[in-house]
Amino acid sequence: MIFDRAEAHPGGRFLLVMACLVIIVAGLKAAAPILVPFALALFMAVVSMPVMFGLRRKGFPAWAAILLTLALDGLIFGLMILLVAGSLGDLNEKLPGYASVVEEIYRRYLLKLQARGLPVSGFLSQDLFDPARVFLLLRTGLSTVASLLSVGFIVAIIMIFILAEATVFPYKFQAILGGNRQGRQRITHTIEEVQAYLGIKFQISLARGVCVGLMCWAMRVDFPLLLGFIAFLLSFVPTIGSIIAAVPGIALALILHGEGSAVVVTLGYLVIDLFFGNLLEPTIMGRRMGLSTLVVVLSLLFWGWVWGPVGAVLSVPLTMVLKIALENVPDLRWIAVLLDQVPPQAREAAMRSQQTLYTSPGTGEAAVAVPPGDGAKRVAG
Numbered sequence: 001m002i003f004d005r006a007e008a009h010p011g012g013r014f015l016l017v018m019a020c021l022v023i024i025v026a027g028l029k030a031a032a033p034i035l036v037p038f039a040l041a042l043f044m045a046v047v048s049m050p051v052m053f054g055l056r057r058k059g060f061p062a063w064a065a066i067l068l069t070l071a072l073d074g075l076i077f078g079l080m081i082l083l084v085a086g087s088l089g090d091l092n093e094k095l096p097g098y099a100s101v102v103e104e105i106y107r108r109y110l111l112k113l114q115a116r117g118l119p120v121s122g123f124l125s126q127d128l129f130d131p132a133r134v135f136l137l138l139r140t141g142l143s144t145v146a147s148l149l150s151v152g153f154i155v156a157i158i159m160i161f162i163l164a165e166a167t168v169f170p171y172k173f174q175a176i177l178g179g180n181r182q183g184r185q186r187i188t189h190t191i192e193e194v195q196a197y198l199g200i201k202f203q204i205s206l207a208r209g210v211c212v213g214l215m216c217w218a219m220r221v222d223f224p225l226l227l228g229f230i231a232f233l234l235s236f237v238p239t240i241g242s243i244i245a246a247v248p249g250i251a252l253a254l255i256l257h258g259e260g261s262a263v264v265v266t267l268g269y270l271v272i273d274l275f276f277g278n279l280l281e282p283t284i285m286g287r288r289m290g291l292s293t294l295v296v297v298l299s300l301l302f303w304g305w306v307w308g309p310v311g312a313v314l315s316v317p318l319t320m321v322l323k324i325a326l327e328n329v330p331d332l333r334w335i336a337v338l339l340d341q342v343p344p345q346a347r348e349a350a351m352r353s354q355q356t357l358y359t360s361p362g363t364g365e366a367a368v369a370v371p372p373g374d375g376a377k378r379v380a381g
Contacts, residue, residue: 041158087226190328205235208276215268236313238296242273
């Protein structure tokens with residue numbers, strides 16, 4: 001009855017849809033203690049599924065494939081957690097020394113500004129900047145990271161059941177859809193695209209973290225493993241994530257080795273971000289995997305508000321998964337077009353512009369358009 005009236009009154013239908021969205025968002029926020037570990041487990045399980053299915057294809061039974069996949073994930077993340085936890089402990093011990101150095105640098109720059117005749121003493125004083133407050137905030141952030149790592153056991157338990165269900169999901173879909181071959185192909189295509197996107201995003205983020213860690217180690221910056229882990233984690237946060245990840249490394253370079261080292265580390269971060277963010281990732285994923293800049297910013301604000309720091313880290317993967325799912329539903333494909341970086345017409349025009357029109361030598365006749373990279377291959381028209 002309600003939906004019939006909504007169909008008769010478009011304004012009422014709009015209000016009904018908005019009310020449903022408010023209820024859904026409120027439910028997501030209220031159920032964050034349950035949904036956040038589930039979202040992390042689902043993300044890690046999707047990334048790990050190719051390993052599990054590869055073991056299945058080699059003849060391993062389902063239980064052995066699941067256990068081996070979990071053992072591999074546990075080994076990788078266990079080593080990562082141990083290294084990060086050790087770095088956090090060392091950082092906590094060195095924070096007082098860093099605080100005194102930061103205070104000395106602050107006073108030195110304050111005196112330099114005063115020596116140049118700038119009236120900074122009226123609005124800047126040595127009491128205005130309290131390093132203790134800054135490092136208290138840093139300790140709070142480290143405790144937040146430690147609390148996130150503490151949910152690893154819950155995430156691992158949920159992963160076991162997700163991977164176990166993944167082996168029987170195709171049969172469930174087949175039983176549900178029956179002879180609807182188009183529906184099965186749509187679901188399979190959606191799952192494959194989601195797996196491809198998450199797998200590529202995870203690998204690129206991991207490679208970026210490794211490069212940052214190696215760069216900080218080469219520049220003799222303390223805690224390169226921790227800085228690499230921060231870069232890996234925050235690479236999932238669009239735009240602002242790379243900036244936040246660079247701040248600790250630049251600050252440590254400034255504290256330990258001075259302004260010159262800080263400039264070099266800044267350039268290193270900039271080169272790494274330009275290579276991975278502007279060259280490698282768009283080349284591998286293509287324009288089709290892009291999101292509108294406005295959508296990226298809004299998704300960061302939305303998921304960060306709903307699920308906190310974990311929501312901010314997973315904002316782009318969650319929105320990208322939603323976009324891929326909407327692209328495979330004909331009635332909702334228009335929403336995916338709104339979320340896309342470029343409209344389909346612009347993408348098709350760009351693909352056509354990448355093709356080169358060759359002319360058959362000696363005849364003057366137009367040849368068939370051949371994409372670049374095919375060498376001197378020409379087909380006469």
